[in-house]
Amino acid sequence: MNLKSERRGIHVDQSELLCKKGCGYYGNPAWQGFCSKCWREEYHKARQKQIQEDWELAERLQREEEEAYASSQSTQGAQSLTFSKFEEKKTNEKTRKVTTVKKFFTASSRAGAKKALAGKLKAEIQEAKAPSPSIHRQASIETDRVSKEFIEFIRTYQKPGQDIYKQCKLFLDTMSHKRDLSIEEQSECAQDFYQNIADRLQTRWKVPPEKVEKAMDEVEKYIMTRQYKYVFCPETTDDEKKDLAVQKRIRALHWVTPQMLCVPVSEEIPEVSDMVVKAITDIIEMDSKRVPRDKLACITKCSKHIFNAIKITKNEPASADDFLPTLIYIVLKGNPPRLQSNIQYITRFCNPSRLMTGEDGYYFTNLCCAVAFIEKLDAQSLNLSQEDFDRFMTGQTSPKKQESDSFSPDVCLGVKQMCKSLDLLSQLNERQERIVSEAKKLEKDLIDWTDGITKEVEDIVEKYPLEIKPKSQALAAIDSENVENDKLPPPLQPQVYAG
Numbered sequence: 001m002n003l004k005s006e007r008r009g010i011h012v013d014q015s016e017l018l019c020k021k022g023c024g025y026y027g028n029p030a031w032q033g034f035c036s037k038c039w040r041e042e043y044h045k046a047r048q049k050q051i052q053e054d055w056e057l058a059e060r061l062q063r064e065e066e067e068a069y070a071s072s073q074s075t076q077g078a079q080s081l082t083f084s085k086f087e088e089k090k091t092n093e094k095t096r097k098v099t100t101v102k103k104f105f106t107a108s109s110r111a112g113a114k115k116a117l118a119g120k121l122k123a124e125i126q127e128a129k130a131p132s133p134s135i136h137r138q139a140s141i142e143t144d145r146v147s148k149e150f151i152e153f154i155r156t157y158q159k160p161g162q163d164i165y166k167q168c169k170l171f172l173d174t175m176s177h178k179r180d181l182s183i184e185e186q187s188e189c190a191q192d193f194y195q196n197i198a199d200r201l202q203t204r205w206k207v208p209p210e211k212v213e214k215a216m217d218e219v220e221k222y223i224m225t226r227q228y229k230y231v232f233c234p235e236t237t238d239d240e241k242k243d244l245a246v247q248k249r250i251r252a253l254h255w256v257t258p259q260m261l262c263v264p265v266s267e268e269i270p271e272v273s274d275m276v277v278k279a280i281t282d283i284i285e286m287d288s289k290r291v292p293r294d295k296l297a298c299i300t301k302c303s304k305h306i307f308n309a310i311k312i313t314k315n316e317p318a319s320a321d322d323f324l325p326t327l328i329y330i331v332l333k334g335n336p337p338r339l340q341s342n343i344q345y346i347t348r349f350c351n352p353s354r355l356m357t358g359e360d361g362y363y364f365t366n367l368c369c370a371v372a373f374i375e376k377l378d379a380q381s382l383n384l385s386q387e388d389f390d391r392f393m394t395g396q397t398s399p400k401k402q403e404s405d406s407f408s409p410d411v412c413l414g415v416k417q418m419c420k421s422l423d424l425l426s427q428l429n430e431r432q433e434r435i436v437s438e439a440k441k442l443e444k445d446l447i448d449w450t451d452g453i454t455k456e457v458e459d460i461v462e463k464y465p466l467e468i469k470p471k472s473q474a475l476a477a478i479d480s481e482n483v484e485n486d487k488l489p490p491p492l493q494p495q496v497y498a499g
């Protein structure tokens with residue numbers, strides 16, 4: 001599936017959702033872009049080729065060993081190790097071939113053909129009623145309830161119903177002995193089983209198509225409720241590792257806004273925000289279901305809420321181009337638990353006809369596409385510069401927060417408080433900067449003022465210089481200015497005394 005990144009951000013051509021063989025069914029990244037049917041054909045071909053190659057290799061090895069054995073019987077001891085390896089390989093091949101060739105129907109028909117079905121049904125109902133000692137009490141209660149419902153349902157189908165019931169029991173019995181098979185092989189058994197049941201109902205029992213579909217749903221519910229704990233996220237796969245990787249990736253992308261994804265959903269509208277919350281709830285709920293079809297139903301419900309949210313925002317019906325980015329946004333916002341495991345489980349164990357056509361198939365394909373997109377999300381697809389993208393990814397900064405008033409009601413109180421505090425901090429920061437710049441201005445003003453005053457004083461001093469005039473006859477005038485001059489005795493005259 002080719003995810004184009006254009007100016008608009010995310011766009012996937014609708015034709016890219018279809019099987020790449022052009023059969024018209026929905027494809028899936030898990031099947032390398034094929035639909036379930038074509039993928040199985042490819043898978044079988046590849047497997048047959050592998051088996052053929054392995055046999056050729058085994059034969060070649062055998063020839064070589066025989067030649068070596070014949071030529072050097074004396075060095076037998078040294079060779080025994082490789083020989084035993086070869087033996088081991090041959091045994092493996094044998095087992096593998098047996099499991100491929102041997103279908104459980106042939107094996108099971110021996111065991112179950114002669115049993116009286118009525119008695120079995122009765123025993124089953126009793127089993128369903130009896131309390132289970134299992135520690136997974138809740139799960140076993142559900143299993144029992146599902147079994148009971150299945151038996152009641154299948155009774156309405158009379159003879160074909162009995163046949164289907166028998167096949168289901170045989171399938172479960174066979175599968176209980178095949179737990180050590182790889183998950184792909186177990187999936188193949190389940191797919192073969194669905195195919196066989198559908199064929200039986202249609203051709204052998206001539207059941208009308210709508211009744212076949214209904215029966216198939218019940219069959220899936222019955223067998224997968226029982227198989228769930230063995231085949232969901234099994235330890236033999238790296239499903240869990242992938243789950244953690246996706247979860248981590250989604251967490252790292254927490255800063256992505258609807259604007260960056262060009263999501264035509266305005267959460268300020270209460271109705272829309274309500275739809276978004278419901279869509280997130282649905283996609284999270286998927287993990288709690290055990291039947292593939294119930295999981296699919298969660299995806300479909302989620303998708304319908306998305307379509308509604310877009311429709312209310314845009315005031316016109318949503319287009320497929322609007323849908324995928326919004327689904328990506330919902331997945332990013334919800335971070336649904338065990339997303340990869342759920343997708344893998346549905347892909348492996350859902351009745352394939354559900355995935356290949358219809359709205360369930362369409363929405364499921366879109367979800368797979370959304371996850372593939374999230375894994376590849378880059379600066380270009382979010383209309384960001386590489387620097388901004390890197391800074392957001394490393395958490396150095398985050399895009400401008402929305403106004404705190406426009407929070408949707410689902411945002412938790414702590415986050416709201418945090419955003420308000422961040423807002424306040426940035427306001428304080430602005431104020432601080434303003435104060436600093438004002439202070440600098442004041443300092444400059446003060447300096448300017450001092451300079452101004454100094455210059456003014458200098459100018460005045462220059463204009464009116466201080467002049468000190470010389471003293472003139474000041475002392476001589478003292479006596480003349482004495483008013484009562486005449487009342488003083490005359491000045492003493494020098495006199496000569498004879499002596």
Ligand SMILES: [Zn+2]
Pocket residue numbers: 019020021022023024025034035036037038039
């Ligand atoms: Zn196809």
